Amino acid sequence: MAAYVFGHKNPDSDTVCGAIALANLKTKIGEEAVAVTQGEINPETAFILEKFGVAAPEVMTSVAGKDVYLVDHSDLAQSMDDVADAEIKGIVDHHKLGDVTTSQPLECWIWPVGCTCTVLKSMYNYFNVEITKDIAGLMLCAILSDTVIFKSATCTDADKAACEDLKAIAGVDDMMELGMDMFKVKSAVDGTPARELVLRDYKDFDMNGKKVGIGQLEVVDLSILDGVKADLAKDIAALKEEGGRHSVFLLLTDIIKEGSEMLVASDDESVVEKAFGSAVKDGKVYLDGVMSRKKQVVPNFEKAFA
Amino acid sequence: MAAYVFGHKNPDSDTVCGAIALANLKTKIGEEAVAVTQGEINPETAFILEKFGVAAPEVMTSVAGKDVYLVDHSDLAQSMDDVADAEIKGIVDHHKLGDVTTSQPLECWIWPVGCTCTVLKSMYNYFNVEITKDIAGLMLCAILSDTVIFKSATCTDADKAACEDLKAIAGVDDMMELGMDMFKVKSAVDGTPARELVLRDYKDFDMNGKKVGIGQLEVVDLSILDGVKADLAKDIAALKEEGGRHSVFLLLTDIIKEGSEMLVASDDESVVEKAFGSAVKDGKVYLDGVMSRKKQVVPNFEKAFA
Numbered sequence: 001m002a003a004y005v006f007g008h009k010n011p012d013s014d015t016v017c018g019a020i021a022l023a024n025l026k027t028k029i030g031e032e033a034v035a036v037t038q039g040e041i042n043p044e045t046a047f048i049l050e051k052f053g054v055a056a057p058e059v060m061t062s063v064a065g066k067d068v069y070l071v072d073h074s075d076l077a078q079s080m081d082d083v084a085d086a087e088i089k090g091i092v093d094h095h096k097l098g099d100v101t102t103s104q105p106l107e108c109w110i111w112p113v114g115c116t117c118t119v120l121k122s123m124y125n126y127f128n129v130e131i132t133k134d135i136a137g138l139m140l141c142a143i144l145s146d147t148v149i150f151k152s153a154t155c156t157d158a159d160k161a162a163c164e165d166l167k168a169i170a171g172v173d174d175m176m177e178l179g180m181d182m183f184k185v186k187s188a189v190d191g192t193p194a195r196e197l198v199l200r201d202y203k204d205f206d207m208n209g210k211k212v213g214i215g216q217l218e219v220v221d222l223s224i225l226d227g228v229k230a231d232l233a234k235d236i237a238a239l240k241e242e243g244g245r246h247s248v249f250l251l252l253t254d255i256i257k258e259g260s261e262m263l264v265a266s267d268d269e270s271v272v273e274k275a276f277g278s279a280v281k282d283g284k285v286y287l288d289g290v291m292s293r294k295k296q297v298v299p300n301f302e303k304a305f306a
Numbered sequence: 307m308a309a310y311v312f313g314h315k316n317p318d319s320d321t322v323c324g325a326i327a328l329a330n331l332k333t334k335i336g337e338e339a340v341a342v343t344q345g346e347i348n349p350e351t352a353f354i355l356e357k358f359g360v361a362a363p364e365v366m367t368s369v370a371g372k373d374v375y376l377v378d379h380s381d382l383a384q385s386m387d388d389v390a391d392a393e394i395k396g397i398v399d400h401h402k403l404g405d406v407t408t409s410q411p412l413e414c415w416i417w418p419v420g421c422t423c424t425v426l427k428s429m430y431n432y433f434n435v436e437i438t439k440d441i442a443g444l445m446l447c448a449i450l451s452d453t454v455i456f457k458s459a460t461c462t463d464a465d466k467a468a469c470e471d472l473k474a475i476a477g478v479d480d481m482m483e484l485g486m487d488m489f490k491v492k493s494a495v496d497g498t499p500a501r502e503l504v505l506r507d508y509k510d511f512d513m514n515g516k517k518v519g520i521g522q523l524e525v526v527d528l529s530i531l532d533g534v535k536a537d538l539a540k541d542i543a544a545l546k547e548e549g550g551r552h553s554v555f556l557l558l559t560d561i562i563k564e565g566s567e568m569l570v571a572s573d574d575e576s577v578v579e580k581a582f583g584s585a586v587k588d589g590k591v592y593l594d595g596v597m598s599r600k601k602q603v604v605p606n607f608e609k610a611f612a
Contacts, residue, residue, distance in 0.1 A: 088403075097397075097408045103608050104402055105460075105600065108416035126432065154411075294411065302409045 002032040003089055004066050006057075006080065007116075008073035010202050011037045013045045013182075017142035018071040018116035019057060021135055022092055025120065026069070028129045033069065036060035038080060042200055044145060044186040052137035052170070072116040074098035077204050092119055094146075094154075095294055099206075114159040115146035121162040136169035141182060148218060148255045149179035153292045180220070183255060187219040194231040198239060198250060205298065207305035210246035213239060214301075216293050218253045222261060225252055229263070233283055237265040247271065249301075251293060259288045262297075275304035308338040309395055310372050312363075312386065313422075314379035316508050317343045319351045319488075323448035324377040324422035325363060327441055328398055331426065332375070334435045339375065342366035344386060348506050350451060350492040358443035358476070378422040380404035383510050398425055400460075401600055405512075420465040421452035427468040442475035447488060454524060454561045455485035460601045486526070489561060493525040500537040504545060504556060511604065513611035516552035519545065520607075522599050524559045528567060531558055535569070539589055543571040553577065555607075557599060565594045568603075581610035 005023040007015025019035035026033035035057040041049070049056055064085035073079060074091050075098030088100065090107035094116050111119045117139040124131050131139070143163050147155035150163075167175050189197055202215035215236070219225060225232070229252070236248040247266035254260070262285050264272055269280040275297075278285050290296045311329040313321025325341035332339035341363040347355070355362055370391035379385060380397050381404030394406065396413035400422050417425045423445040430437050437445070449469050453461035456469075473481050495503055508521035521542070525531060531538070535558075542554040553572035560566070568591050570578055575586040581603075584591050596602045 091403075091414075094411060096411055097394075097406060097414065099405070099407055100403060101405055102403045103605050105400060105418035106403055106416065107418055108397075108403065108414040110412065110414035110416075112411035112413055122432075126428075299409050 001067060002034050003069055004060065004063055005033050005035045005069040005071060006038060006060065006063075007071045008075075008078035008203065009038045010199055011039055011041055011045065012072075012201050013042075013048055013145040014116050014142040015072040016041055016045045016057065017048065017138035018092065018120060020054060021117060021120045021139050022069055022071055022123075024132075024135050025124055025127065025129055029127050042186075043188065044182055047182060047185040048138060048141040048145075051141075052134045054134050054138060070100065074100045074110070075205075076100055077206060092116055092123070094119055096298070111158075112156070114152060114155040115143040117142040117146075118156075118159045118162045121166065122158075131166070131169055133170055136166045137172065140166040140170050140172060140175065141178065144175060144179040145182060145186075148253075148291060149176065149183070151255060151258060151291065152295075154295045183218065183220050187221075187224050189217075189219075189224060189228055194228060194235040195239075197228065198232060198235050198248075203293075204243070204245070205301075207246075207302055210305060211244060212301065212305070213243070213245050213248040214251070214293055214297060215248070216251040216253060216260075218255050220254075220256055222252060222254045222257070233263050233265070236263055240265045249297070251287075251290075251297065253291055255291070258291055259286060260290045261286050262290075271301065271304045275300040307373060308340050309375055310366065310369055311339050311341045311375040311377060312344060312366065312369075313377045314381075314384035314509065315344045316505055317345055317347055317351065318378075318507050319348075319354055319451040320422050320448040321378040322347055322351045322363065323354065323444035324398065324426060326360060327423060327426045327445050328375055328377055328429075330438075330441050331430055331433065331435055335433050348492075349494065350488055353488060353491045354444060354447040354451075357447075358440045360440050360444060376406065380406045380416070381511075382406055383512060398422055398429070400425055402604075417464075419462045420458060420460040421449040421468075423448040423452075424462075424465045424468045427472065428464075437472070437475055439476055442472045443478065446472040446476050446478060446481065447484065450481060450485040451488060451492075454559075454597055455482060455489070457561060457564060457597065458601075459598045489524065489526050493527075493530050495523075495525075495530060495534055500534060500541040501545075503534065504538060504541050504554075509599075510549070510551070511607075513552075513608055516611060517550060518607065518611070519549070519551050519554040520557070520599055520603060521555070522557040522559055522566075524561050526560075526562055528558060528560045528563070539569050539571070542569055546571045555603070557593075557596070557603065559597050561597070564597055565592060566596045567592050568596075577607065577610045581606040 005019045023033040023035040063080045064082045068086045070091045088102045093110045240248040250263040251260040264280045273279045311325045329339040329341040343363045369386045370388045374392045376397045394408045399416045546554040556569040557566040570586045579585045
């Protein structure tokens with residue numbers, strides 16, 4: 001029985017490319033594995049897969065009774081709904097340790113680096129398995145995406161070193177140019193419904209018993225969002241009500257200026273000031289230097305909610 | 307600030323030797339780290355440390371506000387009581403994934419092998435750090451102990467390969483003889499109070515909301531325990547009452563015959579038949595081929611309690 005490899009809900013490029021890379025590695029070391037996703041891929045990921053000629057994984061929403069590997073998450077809320085009924089063989093991730101538990105020993109490669117694909121690059125090295133050109137391209141793009149072309153606070157020397165190696169294998173001449181091309185695709189918002197933009201890179205968290213959603217849109221210039229900002233604010237207010245959430249925050253991140261405007265829909269806006277020292281005004285606040293949900297936003301909110 | 311490295315409560319040889327080996331590795335790659343234990347070391351571990359000339363780590367019972375690495379466990383119940391107030395920088399383990407969570411990205415090396423020190427051997431290789439003779443001796447003994455000299459169901463080829471390497475580094479001629487010497491120390495029960503024997507290798511588990519304790523004594527011949535068995539049975543009954551536990555099970559494992567007599571103190575003895583297909587008689591049951599708490603006993607009870 002093949003094992004299924006998948007990343008978090010609302011798949012981003014690291015989740016999709018990471019699942020493909022791990023399934024490829026496992027298959028090459030003699031353990032049949034298939035990458036799947038929990039939902040449709042986003043435009044950035046579609047751009048990457050097309051560029052390197054790799055088919056999008058199938059969508060799958062139930063894994064009960066199956067052998068599975070989790071990539072890019074270890075939280076139940078971000079995993080398949082019935083993951084507790086699957087046999088979790090392993091986890092490859094770069095986030096904080098979530099609430100997934102197992103009843104059997106497993107394999108965890110979880111490192112404090114900028115991207116799951118950086119961990120996977122080390123795993124290929126460890127198992128002495130050659131990375132093919134197409135898989136290297138996917139992994140390179142995932143790292144450039146997750147580290148916001150090395151600008152994110154989560155980026156480490158290991159991420160940069162992995163990219164140098166992967167760039168050579170993938171035959172990419174200019175990875176900065178590749179990164180900017182990717183972010184232009186990611187920045188495109190014209191004609192996209194507000195809900196789709198909010199959910200493009202969105203995660204729910206349990207913060208001290210309260211359900212808190214945090215989404216992020218990364219753009220090459222915040223002005224790109226001027227025309228849709230009012231709709232986004234309305235939509236996160238609706239999303240908060242629909243899901244019985246305490247708060248929904250949407251980070252509009254300017255990857256060039258290296259800061260985020262955060263749109264806020266919350267039962268208690270004071271948590272934002274508690275978390276970041278800046279008060280919300282008209283449902284928003286600018287957070288200078290804040291680019292990483294994982295390293296800067298989630299930990300601060302967890303302390304504020306504690 | 308140095309990071310503190312520690313294993314589970316009621317430290318066994320893998321927990322102590324693993325903590326020492328990880329602290330040694332971290333220090334060598336430039337990250338100051340100190341091994342500590344949550345309690346006094348057992349006679350087997352004392353034998354190992356003396357044999358290879360390594361001092362026992364200090365006992366420590368609070369780590370609030372400190373940077374810490376966990377070895378050989380990822381369950382809150384088995385960790386320091388205030389571990390939630392520490393900064394968990396990493397976990398090196400070989401068990402099922404427990405309920406420890408973090409608010410920051412961390413480093414996890416968790417593999418489905420027989421011993422934490424087998425994972426640590428791979429980490430030394432990965433970081434290209436030389437293992438000194440004394441540390442190699444400790445790691446070798448920990449693997450021989452956790453895998454019951456390769457007889458446990460948890461033993462993998464990786465454990466055996468690690469021992470071959472470590473044996474050469476440690477300058478050990480006959481590792482089977484070393485293993486038997488160790489187990490003779492472990493088997494000694496003369497004059498030891500029943501409670502000390504019960505707790506020598508004991509862990510509490512949360513099984514579907516019920517507190518369940520499982521201890522294990524490994525001996526080279528069950529007859530060694532004839533004189534103390536009645537006291538052990540009385541003691542686990544007392545231990546069950548003291549802690550508000552649903553059950554306490556004590557495995558008396560014959561490492562030569564490769565099976566365990568299990569002493570049972572339980573609010574509902576039928577869980578044993580549910581778990582193993584054999585009924586309890588006079589507070590005990592023989593489980594042929596059962597040697598591993600982690601791989602054979604805990605998963606079966608978890609299913610029976612579910």
